[in-house]
Amino acid sequence: MFKFDLLKTSKDSKARLGKITTNHGEIETPIFMPVGTRATVKTMTPDELKGIGAQIILSNTYHLFLRPGTEIIEKAGGLHKFMNWDKPILTDSGGFQVFSLSDNRKITEEGVHFRSHIDGSKMFISPEKSIDIQNILGSDIIMAFDECAPYPASHEYIDHSMRRTLRWAQRCKDYHKNVDNQTLFGIIQGGMYKDLREISAKEMVDMDFKGYSIGGLSVGEPIDLMTEILDYTTDFMPENKPRYLMGVGSPDYLFEAVERGVDMADCVLPTRIARNGTVLTHQGRIPIKNAVYKEDFSRLDDECDCYTCRNFSKAYLRHLFNVDEILGMRLATIHNLYFLIDMMENIRESIRGDYFLEYKRDFYKKYGYKQD
Template sequence: MAAIKYHLIKKDSKTKARLGILETPHGIIETPVFMPVGTQATVKSMTPEELKEIGATIILSNTYHLYLRPGHKIIEKAGGLHKFMNWDRAILTDSGGFQVFSLNSLRKITEDGVEFRSHIDGSRHFFTPEKVIEIQNALGSDIMMSFDECAPYPADYDYVKKSMELTIKWAERGKRAHKNTEKQALFGIVQGGTYEDLRKECAQRLVDMDFPGYSIGGLSVGEPKNVMYDIVNLTTEYLPEDKPRYLMGVGSPDDLIEGVIRGVDMFDCVLPTRIARNGTVFTSKGKLIVRDAPYAEDFSPLDEECDCYTCRNYSRAYIRHLFKANEILAARLATLHNLYFLIKLMGKIREAIRQDRLLEFKKEFFKKYYRNKEEY
């Protein structure tokens, strides 16, 4: 039996948006879905109970970071990542590829894998496609990623072509090494930079390998938004309808809506938690920098339309005070709000697809969110 099963429930008539259900060993996920990021086996400042309360059904954790600290063998001894962090819903782990390739001067790529130095203590390590599968098998995530090379932007055609070929070879090797297919689903990752022919070729070759799901990687790395949207639109054309599609590292409200319109089912991003810790929150009327001076005597909630715990109980003035005083509660309240905002947004997107009015919803949402802009 396969580890996951995707059911396509409804397609939007005017866009490529899909309403679906993803069955996993740790629960059912309604898609499209946003996945909060718990890099080091924790969504920064949130408890698993709080994540459940705000409606999170799946979170993401990071292979590279957990391999370096505390080590995948320790997590395996604990009974896997779910037990280790006390989270009984679904977990997706990335391959560590993005982190390793972000190290730049600290890494060396060969056909066999990547040699890199730890960002923690400078120690040497070697990731192969097989090693990355071994680590994720030990972590016990519901959904795993193939090891891929994430090409930088911009990069010339020949480099990206070689990088894509390597990603495909590594996907083949990872698929061969993955034995726990009944409990863990391995996704293939489509690379190819901003070159349409390479994206098409990569998608088609990965589809031929018959993965249970497909990720779109190598985007949101500095390319213009319209280019990203075009590549996503092109890539989903070549992905099967009966498998989930995951756009990696993308999670601003506008990107979520635009991604869904182009046929994406799953998203993750550190953005909501990272900006929350810096005092920036999402609201229905756009982003708000709550630590700024104008909010010192503003006793309204972060967002009048939000019913999260933070907005029901605290004012902008109080949260600004917490940030100014460097209190830990500031990050907790802002993080909870931002994650709730995006999870709630995905619920509204699903409802709009159900009612076949996603484009109308997009227009209404953007009109408020970008209220100072002429176009949306």
């Protein structure tokens, strides 16, 4: 089961309010999805994720294929049961991770030959193999296998890569049979070239997927270039289907994405920087291990109502990190995810109330982001 309802479009931007319905529940959009790469959002339990308002999480096909392997997850009854998460799950195709193994992989029309980053064993993933793995995982939303081109790259290289992604997308769609329980998204590529983005978007839309991902952005390019290409690309995407921008998780990127009509986004950023001692606040990022917080007994963020902010001070969190206590990573992760999930709830409310750009301006002013 899959349904997308477009409930409202902002009067002053492309920002959209929507609802996705899956077999494992509803998702209000625009949404930020925490990443649980190896069937866990690092340091968080499923109940804690629900407690901070997570509606859907993302897991990684490549990593789960290698460990614990599809046989284990299949015996467990699928990924939902294996990790005890009863809400929606989205899985990526594994393409990004495979293509990041630049020294240990070979691309052919059939698929990608590569060596495991764990033990060096020879592996192979094709469009069909990626679909097979995701079928066994049992995620609600799955991705077509795509070629993730590097940045920067020549027009000729991106053109060749993008057209292969289109051919692979058609193979994924032809092969995917579990249509009642899993929804397949196509991935629009094309690098930083508008003509290639247009071709990719139009041909992907012609294949009639139930949703569309935008890949190949937020890969090292300046934010102004990212927003320009994103704005151009969404013009070619259907209004009645969800749009997922892959790999975006900082507050400014999320605001810019929503303003340009994106419904879904994910990133490891909030959890990764949390484990390294950086917390997101309404006044900007705080490197909590800094000595300036040694005797700061105020809460992390006066505007945040998460468990961490209600109960602990900056000084205590700094202490936990400086003595390498695991609780520090947990408390920072709880806060960062709550911060973004709450921010997205406020964004949805601002679209509903027709004051999205006003909310964005106020947020940027407090956070310290540059205004247009």
